[in-house]
Amino acid sequence: MRVTQSMLTSNMLRNLSNSYDRMGKLQEQISTQKKFSKPSDNPVAVMMGMNYRKGLNQVQQFSQNIGEVKNWVDSTDGALDQATSVLQRIRELTVQASNGTLDADQRKSINEEVKQLKEQLVNIGDTQIGDKYIFNGQQTNVRPSDTGNYGSGTIELEVFSGIKLQVNTDGSALFGDLKDPNGSINKLIAGLENNDPSIGNMLSGIDDKINQVLTVRAQVGARQNRVELMEDRLSQQETFATQVLSKNEDIDIEKAIMDLTTQESVQKAALSVGARIIQPSLMDFLR
Structure with missing residues (x-):
């Protein structure tokens, strides 16, 4: 299968979006100190929490x-x-x-x-x-x-x-x-x-x-x-x-901070790699 520049760009953007989503969830957990903010995040834990x-x-x-x-x-x-x-x-x-x-x-x-x-x-x-x-x-x-x-x-x-x-x-x-x-x-x-x-x-x-x-x-x-x-x-x-x-609802704040730090490093690496994947423009060639 032929891999095109648009495919690489599309995959990169999708992965970056997923990375941002994971960072957003971690930031929300640290802010609220809860594992989930709505029932759809973890229906089983929500039901157990109600009991x-x-x-x-x-x-x-x-x-x-x-x-x-x-x-x-x-x-x-x-x-x-x-x-x-x-x-x-x-x-x-x-x-x-x-x-x-x-x-x-x-x-x-x-x-x-x-x-x-x-x-x-x-x-x-x-x-x-x-x-x-x-x-x-x-x-x-x-x-x-x-x-x-x-x-x-x-x-x-x-x-x-x-x-x-x-x-x-x-x-x-x-x-x-x-x-x-x-x-x-x-x-x-x-x-x-x-x-x-x-x-x-x-x-x-x-x-x-x-x-x-x-x-x-x-x-x-x-x-x-x-x-x-x-x-x-x-x-x-x-x-x-x-x-x-x-134990059912609250996060381990230390672990969540470590996970967020790790995810930030992953995000920076993904951005760095993505910058190299994007095809150079005509002006880049003329330099």
């Missing part, structure tokens, strides 16, 4: 949920810690009041402090996270002390595929008797007002109240440990999902 990104988004949503769970549980533990301190102070005052040597004014002072401590317990029972009351069951928009009836029902958040954790704590056993005349604290207040000589017998009711709070707090502590374990697991999953997605 990887879906998994990563799911893990990130679970991470947000576990953060919300942790917020509720930590706030509950803090509130119960305060409640324990208040109840222990009430117990101390009950022991003092059971001393038969106290006069009426001293008992009155103790009674006033007990009343204030009771109000503090009411405030603790109204603890909020944002605009949600954490001890009122599923009725998180209702202040428990307004009704005196603490709502029931559990609130759960999904923290992993198929795994849910309870975020709230039933407040009825802890604060539900604060408006009940037969509640241990209200009986104590009534006894102090009436100079009841059997104040010491009310210690058992206060102790039961303290034990109730400590039992619930132990349950909350166990829930905190579970939350921390799930938090660590989600952190590992997020790291793994991010790495897989990056």
Whole structure:
């Protein structure tokens, strides 16, 4: 087959165009730090990337949920810690009041402090996270002390595929008797007002109240440990999902720069050879 000058020129131009195209892709990859910019560049990688990104988004949503769970549980533990301190102070005052040597004014002072401590317990029972009351069951928009009836029902958040954790704590056993005349604290207040000589017998009711709070707090502590374990697991999953997605989509920047440098050298060589292939003009001969 006879090779003509036009064939050589056509091949040279086509090869130069292909070389420019490869350089353009490398420059775009370095600029975006992505292996592809449109689905047609690598349809398989695009489909895989969609699945990887879906998994990563799911893990990130679970991470947000576990953060919300942790917020509720930590706030509950803090509130119960305060409640324990208040109840222990009430117990101390009950022991003092059971001393038969106290006069009426001293008992009155103790009674006033007990009343204030009771109000503090009411405030603790109204603890909020944002605009949600954490001890009122599923009725998180209702202040428990307004009704005196603490709502029931559990609130759960999904923290992993198929795994849910309870975020709230039933407040009825802890604060539900604060408006009940037969509640241990209200009986104590009534006894102090009436100079009841059997104040010491009310210690058992206060102790039961303290034990109730400590039992619930132990349950909350166990829930905190579970939350921390799930938090660590989600952190590992997020790291793994991010790495897989990056491996599928992101370029190796150092390799891409080396490839671009190599392609630039190839381009320069192609231009140099092409200049020799193009047929000299008549003026070149006349020189």
